[in-house]
Amino acid sequence: MRRRTLGALILATFLLFTAVSYATLDRERLTNWDNYLFWLDYPRGARPVWLGDSSKSVEFSGQVEYPVTEKAPVNLILHGNGEVSITIFRPDGKVVRLSAEINGTTSVNSNTELALQARRFAIEDLGLRREDLAFITPTQALFMDENRNPLPGKYTIQIHPRSVEAQLIGDTYALLGTDYKGRDLWVGFVGSTVNTLILALLTTVLVIFLGILLGIGSGYYETRLGDAVSVILEALNSIPYLPLAIAIIFVLSSTGFHGKLEMGVFELALILALLLVGKFASAVKGIVMHEKVQEYIESARVLGASDLGIILRHIMRAVLPYALSYSTLLFAQMIAVISILGLFQIIPGANWGSFVAEAFTQNAIYSLWWWPLSPSMAIVLVSVGLTLLSGKS
Incomplete structure (x- = not known):
């Protein structure tokens, strides 16, 4: 193959890949790249999804099946308006129910009502102490066992109404992970x-x-x-x-x-x-x-x-x-x-x-x-x- 043909092929492939990536990019995240407040609910220093076998990040609406192995997800981000209810069916048979009024983008960790309900579940249903919760996020508490370890198994997470978009954030995130400010x-x-x-x-x-x-x-x-x-x-x-x-x-x-x-x-x-x-x-x-x-x-x-x-x-x-x-x-x-x-x-x-x-x-x-x-x-x-x-x- 001639050098010029190879060079043109390399450039064409790179430009096509860039164009497709840019076309499918979330414009809101791109616009807020320098707005550090926008990324507060995202994990800090998360690894790319192709690097680890830990908890992965997923986007969904309505319902999702989420497997937990060694680590629990660190946050659940919600995008929507109005009354939202979250139901989590755990592998140990326990059912977690959270609800709150949201306006725009919020998360289980940052929303006061959702965070309090998550911590209440950890204390009343799992028997964790308040001081135990100082080292884990409210979202992580929903996926823990009585010994403050991640409870392995498959979880079914339901979000109502279906118009609410949700992101379950693990310690691996997207193709390149996140920086120490939580940015994708x-x-x-x-x-x-x-x-x-x-x-x-x-x-x-x-x-x-x-x-x-x-x-x-x-x-x-x-x-x-x-x-x-x-x-x-x-x-x-x-x-x-x-x-x-x-x-x-x-x-x-x-x-x-x-x-x-x-x-x-x-x-x-x-x-x-x-x-x-x-x-x-x-x-x-x-x-x-x-x-x-x-x-x-x-x-x-x-x-x-x-x-x-x-x-x-x-x-x-x-x-x-x-x-x-x-x-x-x-x-x-x-x-x-x-x-x-x-x-x-x-x-x-x-x-x-x-x-x-x-x-x-x-x-x-x-x-x-x-x-x-x-x-x-x-x-x-x-x-x-x-x-x-x-x-x-």
Whole structure:
């Protein structure tokens, strides 16, 4: 299989996987990724479902069969409005009945009525002491035996009315688990992936568009404006763009939720594109200056072709192959730049870099090793695909 075909296959598979994951993502969770209060009822530091054989997290409405082996679920989250009743048929024959009025999202652990009823069951029906309940959640108490150990077996959980959506939270959760703030890491990974790819793609498109425009303008037309553009391009090539980009972002961005920098995606892409366009535009200028003195260009002029016609029909034919090849490498470079700036919390918005930076902030690099590993593998996969795609067959 040729290298370009393999590269295209890798990229197409990754992009399709990302698109499907994003399309099926819970928008409410994605919107509230930085709202730590939203995640209060979720487990802290839960492992991915593919890592353990402990209690798993399930979503359901109406009724569900839930097996308990070594560990009990830590919470039962409810989404709905009005009077809700919960009935749990335990494997020891005991039946737990809870009810309360809810409005929006709540849980057995956070709702005062439900938590009191759960603790009352543990004290009156299981004979647990009040001090025993200090070390377990109200939800866990519903799945315990008289010795404060998880009661193994199959539980039948019924929620009425069926319009209420429920989530039984175990110590494993979703595809990437949760961080120490309870946030679903799969939501953060998919969201940061989409943001990184969009920003990198938009920046690449702007660099190619502006580079072709400036390169042709300064290379084809020998005017003062063309000379001025050439001077600007040389200046951009001589200035280290990363320090300048950091300074501009800090000046133009605003402070948003939790003190994080905020800036529109297009504005951010435009800043990066303007600082990176110099090298590409200079290369395009060289191609244009070489092509415009060729005999076939002179022949076209003699035959009455306009400058615009010559540029579109002949000059662009020489520029486009280079632009396409350059764009694949530039896209990979932009992913690296965005990730590095995000890692140091410099660039606004969620991206692969800021996603990994959160793992450092929570000291979770080793304990939740799958967290930083996921964006790292994605970066390697995209880079390999782009490298193969840009290489010769």
